[in-house]
Amino acid sequence: MIKVAIVDDHKILTEGLQGLIAESGIATVAGVAHSAAACRLSIGFWKPDVVLLDVGLPDGSGIDLCKELKTQVPGMKILALTTHNEYTVVRQMLDNGASGYLIKNAMADEVLAGIQAVAAGETFLCHEIDLLMKRPQEKNIWLSPRERELLRLVTEGLTNAEIAEKIFLSPETIKGYRKNLLLKLGARNTAVLVKMALEQKLI
Amino acid sequence: MIKVAIVDDHKILTEGLQGLIAESGIATVAGVAHSAAACRLSIGFWKPDVVLLDVGLPDGSGIDLCKELKTQVPGMKILALTTHNEYTVVRQMLDNGASGYLIKNAMADEVLAGIQAVAAGETFLCHEIDLLMKRPQEKNIWLSPRERELLRLVTEGLTNAEIAEKIFLSPETIKGYRKNLLLKLGARNTAVLVKMALEQKLI
DNA sequence: GATAAAAACCCCCTTTAGGGGGGTGTTTGC
DNA sequence: GCAAACACCCCCCTAAAGGGGGTTTTTATC
Structure with missing residues (x-):
């Protein structure tokens, strides 16, 4: 069973996610943090395989937190889960060690697929982001x-x-x-x- | 029982909301729309008492949709549910007929309190927005x-x-x-x- | 060791923005 | 009826940005 941690300040969303993951049977939620600070404190105890990480945290950038987490625990996979569909944000997250990128209006099944893929060591981009990254270079x-x-x-x-x-x-x-x-x-x-x-x- | 419709393109969030509202016992979810267009098509069938409305819809502004809905069905209450905590956005929503305003990182109980309040004809602002609107005028x-x-x-x-x-x-x-x-x-x-x-x- | 890209630097000249004033009439709300 | 907000117009002057043309050094990549 894959152990997942959720880092996102949208409390309603995290509740929805918890239900979704619990019901799926493919993973369990090891913990939820609503801020970067809370994440830093708890991540060592949770020891998750995959972190669902928001980019827009109230107390700092998820981009920086991603780098930080990957430096501390290189084996832990980061799956970005955000509202941002801008090339620069995606690229920075991937450069900072994220294994996947989901946008929040993605379907529920993409979330589960993403968790499984990154846990297996693959890279996962949701459909919309995949298209974005493949656009001709001069547009990005x-x-x-x-x-x-x-x-x-x-x-x-x-x-x-x-x-x-x-x-x-x-x-x-x-x-x-x-x-x-x-x-x-x-x-x-x-x-x-x-x-x-x-x-x-x-x- | 209060009949609620949800208009938001974040599918995971809407699922979380549905669960939250169903479990609460105070309201039922009459329908969910992931776009302004879908909302326009279905709202007449659902006949909800309260609409939980996102501001950032993929096919148009929730601010405009709010005005539109209030013109067509004046008795229907609109409760904004968004990530935006900018004065201008809140004020425009309220000017366009919204009865309440929640930000997405609010606690789950604020959502339920908001639904009950606006259904009862009151105005409801979540804590953070309430503070924002009461700031000295020169800051807004x-x-x-x-x-x-x-x-x-x-x-x-x-x-x-x-x-x-x-x-x-x-x-x-x-x-x-x-x-x-x-x-x-x-x-x-x-x-x-x-x-x-x-x-x-x-x- | 060639190539390319980034980084740093320089001059001339024209257009646009910004800072300081001044003013008029017309809505709109109290 | 009256103030406040809005919409509109004009002058002068300086500072800053924009358009054109360049150069050199470092640093990474192949």
Whole structure:
């Protein structure tokens, strides 16, 4: 029997999940945490095979928590379960060690299939995410860490001069990055840049 | 017995809700819809007393659907059930006729309390939203329809001249609105303006 | 060891946004 | 009836962004 832990702050959802998993007969729920902190405290006791992990936790990013958990217990499989269907989020989760990715409007049977697959050491993406990841590359934007940092500072409303001062670079360099970001994202100005950054969760 | 309909595309959540409501003994689930379109088709047959309505539906805004449902069946109570905890969203839902507002990380008993309250003709806000709505006014930003329209066009990346042409106003007027928006939202430039607009769902 | 990509840097010039003022008339709610 | 909010318009000036063209160094990948 597969031991599953659930980390998600939506209490109604976790209750539904618990019922679903218990009834399925393929797994048992070792524990439920409603925050990243609660997860960190309990995960050592639960020793689950699979963690159903939300990305949007109240006290931190599931993306970071995923990396953390995989570092501590490399054998434990992470199955992301979120509302986000943005390429950047999925890719970051997978880069941080997640074995699978489900979106919350997936059917119940996909959840069970996902748990079984990742427990068996496979990679599992729900249908919609699978399609997303297979799209032509040019539609899925991927920024370098430096570009992401710059984009973040731009969305904060800092000017080129302020950014330059903050990260010890020449203002001209910042300008260069900004031009590149506009080109890369196909944005005509800062407003669109910020919009895309937030909508596609590029930061 | 209160008759409840559920409109939400998160299938796992709706299953959890169904169980929760059935077990409670205070209400029965008349039907479940996973989209606005499905809701429109079935609501006439279900004739529920209370509709649990999500804001983020795949095929349209729950805010609009709320208004639509209240116009067609004024006696039917709408109880919003969403992830959004932004003032603007809550206020728009209430303005459009919703009798209550729950956020999805609320406890299960708040859902039942909410159903009972709105069925009895009362207004129900879950704890977190209640606090939000009672904050000092200056923290809860509210824009006029015209300001919202302008803000939307700004986030689309249009320049003052383009906006002016589009809505048949003088570029100087647009400039005035923009200055006012910066002042009203406390934003230092367009980047922050766009960020706030999207984060607080002002558009 | 070649190739490519990221990262850092620079100049010129034009357009747009932002900061500071000023003002008018018209709804709308109390 | 009157204030408040809304919608509309104009000036001047500076700061910042955007469009065009470049260079070099490091770092990873094949």
